[in-house]
Amino acid sequence: MSDSAHIARFRELLARLLGWTFADNDAPPLAGLLRDRAADHGMSVSAYLARLASRPWDAELSVLVERLSITETYFFRHGEQFTALREDALPERADARSSQRILRMLSVACSSGEEAYSLAISGRQVRSDPDWIIDVTGIDANPAVLRKAEAAWYSAWSLRETPDAVRRRWFRPDDSGFRVVDEIRRLVRFQRTNVAEPGDGVWNHGQYDVIFCRNLLMYLTPAVTSALVERMTNALAPGGYLFLGHTDSLGRDPAGLELRHTHKTFYYRRAGGPPPAQRISSPAAPGEPSSPAARVPGTPVPPPDENVYERSLDLLRQERFNAALELMAAPRTGPSRARDELLHGVLLAQSGRLDEAIELARRLSEENGLNADAHQLLGLCLEDGSAVAEAIGQYRLAAYLDPGFALPRMRLGQLARRQGDDRVAAGELERALELLAREDDDRITLFGGGFGRLALTVVCRSELDACGVRP
Template sequence: MIVDAEAGRFRELLGRWLGWTFSDRDAGQLGPLLVERSHVHRMSRGEYLNRLAARPWNSEMTELIEQLSITETYFFRHGEQFRALREEALPRRIIDRAGQRTLRMLSVACSSGEEAYSLAISAKESLPGPDWLVSVLGVDANPAVLGQATEGWYSAWSLRETPEAVKRRWFRSGERGFGVDEEIRRLVQFRQHNVAEPDATLWRPGQYDVIFCRNLLMYLVPTVAQELVERMTAALAPGGFLFLGHTDSLGADPDGLELRQTHEAFYYRRRVPSADPPPMAAAPRPAPRPAPPPQHPPPSSDAYQKAVTLLADERFTDALALLPDPRLPRERLLRGVLLAQAGRLDDAIDTARRLIDDDGLNPDAHQLLGLCLDAATAVGEALAQYRLAAYLDPDFALPRLRLGQLARRDGDARTAAGELERALALLPAEDDLRITLFGGGFGRIALTTLCRAELDACGVHR
């Protein structure tokens, strides 16, 4: 029988050597694995853990990586991000690289290679001429999946989101399934890399035009995740693009990056340093601007507070009567929530869109629009808004909860579990007002219970 201390130590050692984090739900997977691996080496569990802690054990780490890795992926996964890549990121980088005629891209946690080849195909189809050089590097800690990536053969299921024209142009069918065309394979290389370890060559500053690192950060311990983000940011050329997964977020204003949204996708661009100012002798110093007046929070509004109380009591019509012509963003947001709860979805959607027009970085406005679109059965559009809300505020639990529910309903249990685990971790600190606005009449305890029930129904252990 595995005792908690042994399982906890095993989890801590995996975090130390691999940078991976494991939730309490993973105990059912880690315990049997600890028994199995200690038995293979003819050690007691204590002896095995002591050996694992003593010094690097590369062969054993490789075995653990193979057994613990999540390897499910497919070509052009999350097509909205690849549309943004083809129509926004690559055209900009092609302009910036016109002098060198080279493009370099990186796929982090590339698994069996579908993402790396998708990047190469996208670049190849975007180039303005044949004299450009494209290189894509895929890295992963799991050598087994890298072997499959190098071979370049895939099942029809891996091509389920691949456009038919792309399939005909860049794949050949055979007894092993579908093979990547040799012209694309020559553009892509693979190598084993553990993101918890530094690598000066891999992370050389300014070398990549595009980096994809999707759905990895949430599985890393915070220090390793932060170090990886810093390395990726530095490794991007100024103006280069970073694409993260829907379960990962750096917030609206991370160091060195700016958040962008196009094609119903969100991603980051490395800031371009501003040009050096001219010498003082060449241009007069501009007159100093007067200091802006101090910013103070808006005074409390009795009508606003009463409307919030009436919302909690589900007296939506009475609450709306208190906010006939709101001016402040918080009052307009509250009116939008009340309109939605009163069944006036068109008016609520219009209110949310106006809030977003005024401030596209307002996560609450995106959450409101998501809920309205969700209620109007425009689920695809709602998903994009929930993801934006979660991206803009990584501590916002409620969009994560809804993303998890929708993923489970769509049969994607693994994505659902990731979102729901994040929501469960964030709910204890969720803002009380947000729970009132977006909780659908549920309180914190009820939402937590709902989240746990949804998570149990996923039946997924990483």
């Protein structure tokens, strides 16, 4: 068996046994790990793989998990999510649990425990009464990081985003670092769990008020991701909350969950339970009017006439931008739709009227925060206006809201390459290449910059080659 065949078999076994997936650019470190583990057991690589596949080998799986895990984390990471937790999710859940006086939370892939303790501190901040029970469970497959979590000692670097008042209240200086106070340690327990397996006692129906599972789904196989999301959804109480990482998305309408947007972050709420205090607007159904709002002064109202939209889109394909704008400026006979305004914004941008395009795109994204196309348009406009950092944020929102949207992934990959981050670029470009084959034709017309599907695919492959990675 060749070296490449050995790596392919190793990746297959890791997917089956752990539910983990690896990109092609992970092949070199995987090859090194495979050689090291086979040598440690005095086996050939082929014999090691055969043993790994033949029967349970828990001790070896523990070593593989320790060697392969990405464990970097810190307290209150992505602070906007913890703000949403304290100011939105937990007060609402506390009201729903007022008779039981208990809040249960779960940290999935908790690593060395910083996230789990952050949840416990947040719970105690929201409900400080001692007769309220705050119960937090942290799960991870890596026994080494769980041992560190149970010790509850951390360096100052792990508290780099922790407010001074929180540090003084909930931590004690200890041996050139900090130890979580016993009051919080008693609220948290840790358990070794492989998310590729059902996990006895972890996924009871309606068990949790809040689940954090951040930056894990991107490392799992599709089958394990689907099963895990279903387990987490079922394990939430009606009205419970699910927080994912910025790299993970379930789209706008996952089964049993409602997307929310507050405190500049997205998260999910399980359907049912008491009505939430605030909801974000839902996208207009195809063919339905968008929500009424003040129009940008001086911009024409696009007509809803189907023929006008299609003719304008065809003029865009021909790069006859001014003619398309004139056509769309004709007097309307009814309310406008979001797609008409989106096309209008694209035409403004292509005609060089960038300030007007940005203003229109901002209004569309503010009217409906779930409109992935509006965020994509705004990103393209901002990038042309040299606001690259803000453009990247808009592309991430577009990709988050619609995981099947290829074009924001492509732009994120191209921008990561410009910034010298070939690893991130390769991941985004691989995903874009996979999605391009299924990308909507109208989206390619709107956001492809004049390139068709084939040309975009060629560009994407060329960018991947430059990263040293082939799909």
